[in-house]
Amino acid sequence: MTQQSVAERLLNWAKDAGAEADLIVNESRSLSLKALNGALEEHNANSALTLGLRVVHENRVGTAYSEATDEDALRFMLDQALMNARYSEARPEEQIAPVSALEKAPPEDLNPEDETEIETRIQFAIELESRLAGKERIRNVPYNGVSDVIRSREVYSTQGAAVMQSERMQYAYAMPLAADGDDTAMQAAMQAGRHFGDLDLDALIDLAYRRSTELLGAGPVATGHYDVLFDANVQAQLFQAFSQMWSGKWAQDGINPFRDRLGKTVFDDRLTIVDRPRVTDGLAYAAFDAEGVPTQETQLVKQGCLTTLIHNTATGRHFGVSSTGHAARTAKTSLNVGLHQLFVLPGPDSEADLSADTYLVISKLDGLHSGINPVSGEFSCGASGALYRDGERVQMVRGITVAGNLYKMLNQVRAVGDSVRWDDQKQSCMAPIRFMELAVSGA
Structure with missing residues (x-):
């Protein structure tokens, strides 16, 4: 049974119960390798599937999740969501997004075929650790790894949304422990791409080595x-740590420091800041948000002036504006907002x-x-x-x-x-x- 047929079945049950609903389906497969003392220490292949259901019934919202798709698990998830809605406060602004779209992100851009042999990946991991460990002033490399991750996200709703995106990400990282007598230092280096061929072993080793050893003998500057x-x-x-400054949800809750600054200068006029979710060079590409609303480039600050906050449909409804395509929700959390790929322009x-x-x-x-x-x-x-x-x-x-x-x-x-x-x-x-x-x- 496909995830779409599972979703249709579950959403029909929700409608039979008098509720509107949407469903997030997150699925992932990953291969992770780690080396120690010139040999492979860890070889983990994992897969995960999580379904997150949100129901709206009589202006009350409830959520529940499941990691199984059999009928009993689906019915239990629906019952839990309806029960949670029954005992929640009324939230008339939070409704199922009026999205009726079928969109699939281009797989050739986001989820490329990669026929790299497992032996090649293992050799990369072993060389990353062993060559770093063999360098002067490197005591060991306790943190290192090579990963290949394929994940997909699908959003379905009783309003007709059916959107899906699949993507592949390759990572390699190392954090060597440098030492000179009793003086020690550690600094991480990472590479990321969509193809295994995007990872450059020599460059990663050089960067991790330089970042860690340069700190040996370092000290403070004058106060x-x-x-x-x-x-x-x-x-x-x-x-990222201060990303709530853009949050329409925080503005709705009255705690966003910029909630009353729209159209006003908030930063230096040389700063223009945009969110560009559909730039495929980035690994946080998003064709749609957690409500299934299509994303688009959003200018947050233009020459120092605050042009918008980010919104889902609920915060947009509260402020009388449209969603900016920034709904954020995992299978296990409630509706919020979040950025995709933040750009500070030249x-x-x-x-x-x-x-x-x-x-x-x-x-x-x-x-x-x-x-x-x-x-x-x-x-x-x-x-x-x-x-x-x-x-x-x-x-x-x-x-x-x-x-x-x-x-x-x-x-x-x-x-x-x-x-x-x-x-x-x-x-x-x-x-x-x-x-x-x-x-x-x-x-």
């Missing part, structure tokens, strides 16, 4: 205020502008999610990286704390680079931003 550039990964992590400033005078480049933030307040914008995290002067590295840095307010920082910008860069996971693509005078606690 003070410094201009700061975050590397591509850390800048992406920082925006600014006017050259590499010389980014690298003038003295500044810090931060390559790692520790405790980011525990050291932030997404409502106020405040954060304070341990950090490591390097101190630069006029583009030349002065010293490697660790043992410092960087603190600031991201919302204020985005108004205190020294330069916005004229090129963009993907983070290692290919989830976001951003121009580098040089922030002015962040507080740094060091020696």
Whole structure:
């Protein structure tokens, strides 16, 4: 029985019970390899299927999930969702999206055939670990791996939605432990792509080795205020940690700090920020959201001015606007909103502008999610990286704390680079931003 026929059966039962409903079907297959001491340590092949049902009955919403598709499991899931709806508060704004579409994302772009032999993948994993472990000042490589993941997402509803997307992602990563006497350091390196051939073993080894060994002997800088550039990964992590600034759900709940700033300048006028879910170069491509609503490019900030928040159909209905195609819901959670692929577009400033005078480049933030307040914008995290002067590295840095307010920082910008860069996971693509005078606690 296909997932679509399972969905049709379940949704017909929901309609017979007097409810509207939608169903998310998440399915994945993965192969993960890890090496230790020059041999394969782990070889895991996994598959998973999860169905998440949401029902709307008499303006009340209930959810339930199942990992089985037999009739008893499906009927139990429906009964649970209806019971949860019965005891929930009325939410008249949350309805099943009026989507009547059949869309399938192009498989040749997202889920390419890959006939790489398992022996080739195993050899890659073993060489990644053993060649790194054999390098000078590398004690061991406790964290390493090679993965091939194929996942699909389907959304069906009593309103006629039937959308599906299948994608393939290949990853390789390593985090070697570098040591020089009692001084130790670790820094991760990752590569990602849709084809196994996108992974470059030599480049990954060189990057992981350089990132870890460079921190040996590093120390703090003097306490003070410094201009700061975050590397591509850390800048992406920082925006992700504060992504609720775009949330229509937070605005509906009254806690989004930008809820009353639409059409107003919120950031430096060199900043234009967009969500581009259909850029196939990224690994967070999405043809539709968790309600089955088709996605499209959404401009969030234009030259510093806030142009929109992100919405699902419920938050859109609350504010009298259309969904922006940003509904977010897993099979086990309730309806929310979320970004897809965030882009900070190129600014006017050259590499010389980014690298003038003295500044810090931060390559790692520790405790980011525990050291932030997404409502106020405040954060304070341990950090490591390097101190630069006029583009030349002065010293490697660790043992410092960087603190600031991201919302204020985005108004205190020294330069916005004229090129963009993907983070290692290919989830976001951003121009580098040089922030002015962040507080740094060091020696």
